[in-house]
Amino acid sequence: MADTPWLLVDDDVTFTAVLSRSLARRGISCVEAQNEQSALSQLTRSGASRCVLDLNLAGESGLQLLPKLLTAQPKLEVLILTGYGSIATAVEAMRRGAVNYLCKPVTADQIIAGFEPDQQQPVLRSQPPSVEELEWEHIQRVLAENDGNISATARALNMHRRTLQRKLGKHSRWRE
Numbered sequence: 001m002a003d004t005p006w007l008l009v010d011d012d013v014t015f016t017a018v019l020s021r022s023l024a025r026r027g028i029s030c031v032e033a034q035n036e037q038s039a040l041s042q043l044t045r046s047g048a049s050r051c052v053l054d055l056n057l058a059g060e061s062g063l064q065l066l067p068k069l070l071t072a073q074p075k076l077e078v079l080i081l082t083g084y085g086s087i088a089t090a091v092e093a094m095r096r097g098a099v100n101y102l103c104k105p106v107t108a109d110q111i112i113a114g115f116e117p118d119q120q121q122p123v124l125r126s127q128p129p130s131v132e133e134l135e136w137e138h139i140q141r142v143l144a145e146n147d148g149n150i151s152a153t154a155r156a157l158n159m160h161r162r163t164l165q166r167k168l169g170k171h172s173r174w175r176e
Helices: 013-024 036-046 062-072 087-095 108-114 131-145 150-156 161-173
Strands: 006-009 030-033 050-054 077-082 100-103
Touching: 006 013, 006 036, 006 062, 013 030, 013 108, 030 036, 036 050, 036 062, 050 062, 062 077, 062 087, 062 131, 077 087, 077 108, 087 100, 087 131, 100 108, 131 150, 131 161, 150 161
Parallel strands: 006 030, 006 050, 050 077, 077 100
Antiparallel strands: none
16 A cells, blocks of 8 residues: 555645645655545545545535545545544544544644554544534534535524534634
8 A cells, every 4th residue: 555645635735735745754645635526536546545534624524525535445544634523523434434533733653553453543632622613513413414415404403504604614714
């Protein structure tokens, strides 16, 4: 697997560039994507063996993209990164096929270790999340349960659709 590139999927271009350079110094080539469409396209072109996938892609859920990546490349190993770690999303990520789930900030060495079989246990942060982070995690869980359908998610949350869209849009600007 050392000869195939890794796919880095994060809407933060600076983060992916820094991580890509850091992994390159360790002999790992990478291709980068910032959204679902470019991730699937890069995966098809590159034949990547491993993927580092951010949970929050400009308001879209990485949990929604995860099964699509695995359908396109069944042997792909996917590690989820998030700034808002919770047990619920860690369990959901693993259930959907991720090999690990790590909370930012992380180093390149921690990411590499996260793909090792003896290190494949979710790493959650030690401090409790804020109310805003808990709300985001709950919205993501309900969104995943409704297969990304905004209208169905808004109904399930007893929230106006536009309010949900504003929260998703606001959160995409709230950097991890």
